[in-house]
Amino acid sequence: MDNFLIQGGNRLEGTIRISGAKNAALPAMAAALLTADAVRLDNVPRVRDIMTMGQLLGHMDVHVEFPETASAAVTIEAGRVTHAEAPYELVRTMRASILTLGPLVARTGYARVSLPGGCAIGARPVDLHLKALEKMGAEISTEHGYIEARVPGKGRLHGAEILFERITVTGTENALMAASLAEGESRIENAAREPEVTDLAELLMKMGARIEGIGSSTLVVQGVRRLGGASHIIIPDRIETGTFLAAGAITGGELVLTHCAPEHLGAVIAKMEETGVEIRNEGPGELRVRVPGKLTAASLITEEYPGFATDMQAQFMALVTQADGVAVITETIFENRFMHASEMMRMGANISIEGRRAIVRGPSALTGTNVIASDLRASASLVLAGLVAAGSTIVDRVYHIDRGYEGIERKLASVGARIERVRTPG
16 A cells, blocks of 8 residues: 655745646546547546546447557547446446446436445535436436436437536536437536536537536536537646645745646635735746745635635645634535544644534644545645654555545655655555
């Protein structure tokens, strides 16, 4: 099992290139199921979830080409889909497997998808996905841990009025993909507005889909009978960008992040600036981060986009352990997303949990110890804490971080962090 060994105390300086967004690449890969033609995706990060999705598509007899060079494009060609099934053994570690449900039933009329696994950060029920597909005419059943969806007879899904009772990113993406091949018009209300949803919609448009309202909470889709191939560049990863902004700030360093999308980080940048972090645009797709003085505590509430992303909550918590004052962090998206707090407390952080609120009192002098990562973003937050902790920190279960960060230890080491991947028996 791999761990990270971190010797804290180094100031980070240098330049880091931001990778493509995992949460944009995954639905884009699923969208390739909608056509028999080749879909070419550039800027796809080489992370574990992407490889798992590739294996899943391969199980369906889809041709997936991962070039040897990381910078080259991934090509997916679903000329035929012989196994419209996502088995448990392939998707048990990746919740994004549910994204194959809509494309499969829309194109083949049938799908069998295991209920997904992934991070243990709280309930993310798929009922909203299923209700949307039922509105479009799919017959849904769930048994033995699998979802089965089929279109009666040899017909197609039909357009529908879909109102999500709460915002769901993957639910919006599933409905959007299914509606693109449905017969007639679909109207998706209370749709997620995340940049990753917009990126998927733009890919679908290149494939021949007819979508209005992209970037808004109302998406109107005119279904077409056939979609074609396309080439598409995946957007930069806004969460990786935010994580490295926090890394530069927490170490009192100065980093330049390239190939990023500052326009996707408005709430995160604003909140970091509230703590005294200086973040400047250095040109197209470039940000410079530094801390000219002391960090000051700032409170936040996680919200759907364009609010402060829940995927940046843990990293911000690590940052404010080094800030002067009291920060109250309120988590509104996932009920179990404070599991990293107890590990930070073992390092010396002054954090108390009151339901969905974490109260952080700082600054705290952190000391290195053995910590366990519970999920993807918790892993990143513990790495950040380790960068400023005195002595050695060992972060266990870094397979979580490998799901969503492309070579995070190599990128941090390139700017001065003393971090290495070590393997322990067992």
